[in-house]
Amino acid sequence: MSKAKVAPDLSVMFAGKIYSPNPFWLASAPPTNCGEQVMRAFDAGWGGAVWKTLGEPITNVSSRYSSVDWNGQRMMGLNNIELITDRPLDVNLREISEVKKRYPRHAVIVSLMVESKREAWHTIVQQAEDAGADGLELNFGCPHGMSERGMGSAVGQVPEYAEMITAWVKEKARTPVLVKLTPNITDIRTVARAAKRGGADGLSAINTINSITGIDLQTLVPRPNVDGKSSHGGYCGPAVKPIALNMVQQVQSDAESCLPLSGIGGISDWRDAAEFFLLGCGTVQVCTAAMRYGYRIVEDMTDGLANWMAEKGFANIAAFQGLSLANVKEWKNLNLNYKVVARIHEEKCIGCELCYTACWDGAHQCIHLDRVSESGNGHTTPATYEARSRAAIAVTPIPKLDGGMSERVGAEPYATPLARIPRVDESECVGCNLCMLVCPVENCITMERIDIGLPPQSWEQRSALGIPVKVQH
Amino acid sequence: MALSDGHAGRSEHALLQVRPEVAERFAEVHPPLGAVAALAEANRCLYCFDAPCAAACPTHIDVPRFIKKISQDNLRGSALTILDANILGASCARVCPVEVLCEGACVFHRYNQEPIHIGLLQRHAMDAFFQDGAVLPKKSSTEHTGRVACIGAGPASLACAAELRLRGHGVKIFERQELPGGLNTHGVAEYKLRAVDSLREIEMIRALGVEFAFGDEIRGEAALAQLDKDYDVIFIGVGLGEMRRLSISGEQLSDVRNALEFIAGYKTGGNVRVGRRVVVVGAGNTAIDAARAAKRLGAEEVHLLYRRGSRQMAAFEFEYEDAKREGVLFHWHTQPTAIHATESGEGIAAVECRRVKENESGSSAMEFLAGSAFRIPCEMVITAIGQSPLLELLKSLRGVKLEDGRVQVERATGRTANAKYFAGGDCVNGGREVVDAVADGKRAAVAIASVLEKANVRGSHVQS
Numbered sequence: 008m009s010k011a012k013v014a015p016d017l018s019v020m021f022a023g024k025i026y027s028p029n030p031f032w033l034a035s036a037p038p039t040n041c042g043e044q045v046m047r048a049f050d051a052g053w054g055g056a057v058w059k060t061l062g063e064p065i066t067n068v069s070s071r072y073s074s075v076d077w078n079g080q081r082m083m084g085l086n087n088i089e090l091i092t093d094r095p096l097d098v099n100l101r102e103i104s105e106v107k108k109r110y111p112r113h114a115v116i117v118s119l120m121v122e123s124k125r126e127a128w129h130t131i132v133q134q135a136e137d138a139g140a141d142g143l144e145l146n147f148g149c150p151h152g153m154s155e156r157g158m159g160s161a162v163g164q165v166p167e168y169a170e171m172i173t174a175w176v177k178e179k180a181r182t183p184v185l186v187k188l189t190p191n192i193t194d195i196r197t198v199a200r201a202a203k204r205g206g207a208d209g210l211s212a213i214n215t216i217n218s219i220t221g222i223d224l225q226t227l228v229p230r231p232n233v234d235g236k237s238s239h240g241g242y243c244g245p246a247v248k249p250i251a252l253n254m255v256q257q258v259q260s261d262a263e264s265c266l267p268l269s270g271i272g273g274i275s276d277w278r279d280a281a282e283f284f285l286l287g288c289g290t291v292q293v294c295t296a297a298m299r300y301g302y303r304i305v306e307d308m309t310d311g312l313a314n315w316m317a318e319k320g321f322a323n324i325a326a327f328q329g330l331s332l333a334n335v336k337e338w339k340n341l342n343l344n345y346k347v348v349a350r351i352h353e354e355k356c357i358g359c360e361l362c363y364t365a366c367w368d369g370a371h372q373c374i375h376l377d378r379v380s381e382s383g384n385g386h387t388t389p390a391t392y393e394a395r396s397r398a399a400i401a402v403t404p405i406p407k408l409d410g411g412m413s414e415r416v417g418a419e420p421y422a423t424p425l426a427r428i429p430r431v432d433e434s435e436c437v438g439c440n441l442c443m444l445v446c447p448v449e450n451c452i453t454m455e456r457i458d459i460g461l462p463p464q465s466w467e468q469r470s471a472l473g474i475p476v477k478v479q480h
Numbered sequence: 481m482a483l484s485d486g487h488a489g490r491s492e493h494a495l496l497q498v499r500p501e502v503a504e505r506f507a508e509v510h511p512p513l514g515a516v517a518a519l520a521e522a523n524r525c526l527y528c529f530d531a532p533c534a535a536a537c538p539t540h541i542d543v544p545r546f547i548k549k550i551s552q553d554n555l556r557g558s559a560l561t562i563l564d565a566n567i568l569g570a571s572c573a574r575v576c577p578v579e580v581l582c583e584g585a586c587v588f589h590r591y592n593q594e595p596i597h598i599g600l601l602q603r604h605a606m607d608a609f610f611q612d613g614a615v616l617p618k619k620s621s622t623e624h625t626g627r628v629a630c631i632g633a634g635p636a637s638l639a640c641a642a643e644l645r646l647r648g649h650g651v652k653i654f655e656r657q658e659l660p661g662g663l664n665t666h667g668v669a670e671y672k673l674r675a676v677d678s679l680r681e682i683e684m685i686r687a688l689g690v691e692f693a694f695g696d697e698i699r700g701e702a703a704l705a706q707l708d709k710d711y712d713v714i715f716i717g718v719g720l721g722e723m724r725r726l727s728i729s730g731e732q733l734s735d736v737r738n739a740l741e742f743i744a745g746y747k748t749g750g751n752v753r754v755g756r757r758v759v760v761v762g763a764g765n766t767a768i769d770a771a772r773a774a775k776r777l778g779a780e781e782v783h784l785l786y787r788r789g790s791r792q793m794a795a796f797e798f799e800y801e802d803a804k805r806e807g808v809l810f811h812w813h814t815q816p817t818a819i820h821a822t823e824s825g826e827g828i829a830a831v832e833c834r835r836v837k838e839n840e841s842g843s844s845a846m847e848f849l850a851g852s853a854f855r856i857p858c859e860m861v862i863t864a865i866g867q868s869p870l871l872e873l874l875k876s877l878r879g880v881k882l883e884d885g886r887v888q889v890e891r892a893t894g895r896t897a898n899a900k901y902f903a904g905g906d907c908v909n910g911g912r913e914v915v916d917a918v919a920d921g922k923r924a925a926v927a928i929a930s931v932l933e934k935a936n937v938r939g940s941h942v943q944s
């Protein structure tokens with residue numbers, strides 16, 4: 008791919024009217040709680056901020072967050088039971104105008120949530136726009152607390168309500184109106200379509216996912232613990248990215264839903280962001296990553312994205328926005344005559360044999376440990392190898408007793424003893440990728456295309472021809 | 481804890497006098513991991529299949545399994561996984577030369593270099609277990625009627641006895657010394673394993689119901705005949721014998737000590753005397769241990785003499801590196817030829833040495849370089865040129881065959897040429913490590929248990 012001659016332009020014009028120096032926005036959440044924070048965020052390099060949701064002031068509980076840690080890594084997923092802003096409306100509005108005055112070229116979107124009354128929505132829209140909002144985001148997504156009061160996801164889960172409230176807001180609004188979608192629904196497109204019918208100028212997706220992150224095994228109380236009890240919360244962070252990407256793809260591939268989209272959900276670095284743009288998003292929003300590491304993470308988001316765009320020859324975001332949508336197909340359209348098999352690169356193998364055990368227990372028993380000992384009949388089970396090792400007598404090597412220094416004898420072709428390097432039986436390999444996924448060494452197992460001598464043919468084509476087909480699950 | 485022998489009620493720890501300066505100067509060389517560090521380290525392990533680390537461990541501890549349990553916050557399960565394979569898991573975690581064992585085999589050497597710190601993780605699990613009261617579940621609820629005697633209370637016998645007790649067999653250990661543990665208590669460097677920790681571990685084995693007789697040396701026809709009569713099976717775990725002598729003039733001087741005496745002296749004998757200048761003869765692990773101990777006890781200069789070069793040195797590479805770092809001075813191709821007394825005739829004045837011609841061929845012939853004689857002034861000489869086998873005892877064991885002074889056994893079972901006698905540890909393998917003795921002891925116990933259980937069914941005795 009040709010390299011761009013000039014530095015890529017990261018600025019965007021979202022939903023026709025919202026200018027942002029770069030596509031990275033802070034999502035409506037604690038990082039955008041007050042003016043002082045938002046100004047520091049802009050100084051750090053964020054292009055825009057969606058103000059912490061405004062509405063009637065509420066009272067929060069303590070504690071409020073819990074997380075899912077995985078394999079020694081903290082906060083793979085974050086869960087919260089916090090509500091909308093707990094600050095007085097007039098204070099927030101005053102700070103919004105102050106921020107806009109000092110940062111006229113940054114995007115300030117104001118998130119809103121009030122009771123389902125036309126008057127209430129008209130009033131808050133007027134107030135936010137008078138304060139200087141560049142756009143409005145309707146929070147139809149908050150899955151806890153607010154929904155019990157008929158707001159948030161209680162609206163976002165009922166297409167008729169979502170459409171009605173969007174229409175009320177549109178009666179009043181002069182700036183673009185974005186509807187923030189909840190993922191806690193069977194088909195996210197039903198509400199996206201409703202928002203579009205209601206006249207929304209754009210969408211944001213996704214809000215948090217209903218969750219219980221875990222239970223304290225000493226006290227038996229789920230987390231977070233509020234005086235011995237807990238409540239389901241909203242899940243976000245790296246763990247939710249795949250779910251968000253899928254929903255973004257669904258919305259962007261559906262003509263009745265498709266609108267300018269601000270992608271949200273587990274975005275932690277520039278690569279995550281690039282993926283959301285490739286599925287059609289115009290901006291992205293970040294919450295958990297900023298809560299975890301602070302505003303400074305935006306530096307590498309812009310830097311990394313710009314470097315990748317330069318390498319790929321993309322001059323601006325629009326140049327690659329949505330390019331991957333064409334590569335997402337329904338399963339029935341995939342080529343059944345495409346075949347890959349696993350290939351182990353012996354010189355990289357460290358001999359952990361994780362691919363071997365994964366293939367035997369989790370796939371198709373086509374990886375073997377027979378490079379040295381066996382005849383290659385594939386009948387030696389994992390338990391046999393384990394029993395053999397347990398029965399072997401091992402001693403501490405003592406040169407004095409073992410007759411000189413134990414130099415490595417015999418010609419081992421690779422760093423790892425040949426006996427520990429697994430072998431793939433390519434005739435049995437179905438090309439599922441599992442071994443490659445479990446291998447800890449980069450590029451040690453690659454999936455190689457095998458030519459089976461047949462032209463491409465999908466399930467749909469095959470069944471149309473009436474060829475007897477193996478049923479796939 | 482109930483005791484079943486003549487020393488009823490005695491606390492072993494009370495018998496042990498550890499001088500405060502020893503506790504202070506022999507601080508651990510490998511301090512334990514904190515809980516967070518242990519978790520991070522455990523999470524690094526790849527959980528290999530048929531793991532090479534486990535294969536390299538002589539006791540085949542299921543390393544990935546116990547590490548996984550640490551990362552899952554199941555410390556008791558982790559400790560029991562270790563103990564199931566190696567009853568002295570707490571000692572081994574501290575004393576094993578892991579560089580040439582489990583950690584040496586870790587796939588991380590081929591991944592991003594730093595192997596998993598298996599020894600420290602093993603210690604982490606074992607420390608938690610001991611903190612929790614060290615309660616071991618039995619493997620069998622049946623009490624068998626057979627009786628086994630173990631000669632020597634070193635790691636080999638302890639592992640054998642513990643496994644037999646867990647399987648419901650009666651065992652008594654006969655030990656000539658006043659404290660159990662063999663070299664694990666009296667020989668291993670205090671900065672690796674404190675004698676009190678070795679004894680604490682043995683309390684756990686005693687709590688299983690293993691009986692002990694202390695101060696009870698088995699020697700001579702009569703004693704052996706009695707043992708033969710009273711017990712169905714006899715396990716020989718006597719280790720090795722005395723340090724070899726230099727056979728040079730001046731060796732009879734009182735400040736010429738052998739390394740085992742010297743080490744046991746500071747560890748369990750309350751004797752911390754050391755010369756200002758010390759000469760250690762030999763270059764095995766024992767010599768290195770003695771030299772490093774002498775430094776810690778206050779010697780200003782410690783010289784180590786070895787008749788061959790650094791490449792032929794028997795000590796592990798990492799032991800040598802540590803000793804150099806601690807300031808031990810190495811004299812290669814150097815042989816002591818005499819020890820000179822002070823004028824009073826009581827103390828040592830110097831060691832007379834000569835340079836040995838370099839001989840890489842490996843033959844043991846020694847040729848001195850002409851005119852190479854020199855003296856190293858010193859106040860103490862420590863000899864560490866290897867232990868000799870306990871030939872007198874071993875030869876008196878009826879029907880047991882020896883080779884090169886080692887008891888000949890069937891490797892998988894530890895059975896000697898006399899079917900009633902089993903053996904393991906240093907007296908069989910010529911002097912390896914604690915973990916090898918444990919592996920031998922356990923293998924023998926499994927074989928002995930199956931012999932006894934079969935004999936029990938037939939209602940007869942094991943035939944010798």
Ligand SMILES: Cc1cc2nc3c(=O)[nH]c(=O)nc-3n(C[C@H](O)[C@H](O)[C@H](O)COP(=O)(O)OP(=O)(O)OC[C@H]3O[C@@H](n4cnc5c(N)ncnc54)[C@H](O)[C@@H]3O)c2cc1C
Nearest residue numbers: 632634635636656662663698718719905906912913914917
């Ligand atoms: C100085 C030194 C340092 C060492 N450091 C390490 C180390 O860091 N790590 C490591 O893994 N290994 C180390 N070793 C080796 C390790 O200690 C031995 O391999 C291990 O203790 C052998 O166990 P064992 O049971 O065979 O014999 P021993 O530990 O020698 O035990 C034998 C026991 O039998 C008793 N006994 C002997 N004869 C009789 C008899 N006739 N009647 C009754 N009792 C008898 C002895 O008193 C002794 O208690 C070291 C060895 C030495 C000498």
Ligand SMILES: Cc1cc2nc3c(=O)[nH]c(=O)nc-3n(C[C@H](O)[C@H](O)[C@H](O)COP(=O)(O)O)c2cc1C
Nearest residue numbers: 034035036060087091214243244272273293294295
């Ligand atoms: C503590 C917390 C409070 C939040 N409050 C709001 C809110 O007031 N309004 C809103 O629209 N979303 C709120 N969210 C959701 C975030 O804006 C965002 O949609 C979600 O965290 C997913 O993005 P992430 O994976 O980058 O965190 C909140 C999230 C968290 C963690």
Ligand code: SF4
Nearest residue numbers: 537572576581582599
């Ligand atoms: S017993 Fe020793 S060799 Fe075996 S795993 Fe533990 S530390 Fe490693």
Ligand code: SF4
Nearest residue numbers: 525526528533586587
């Ligand atoms: S070889 Fe290393 S990474 Fe693999 S199981 Fe053993 S300790 Fe873990």
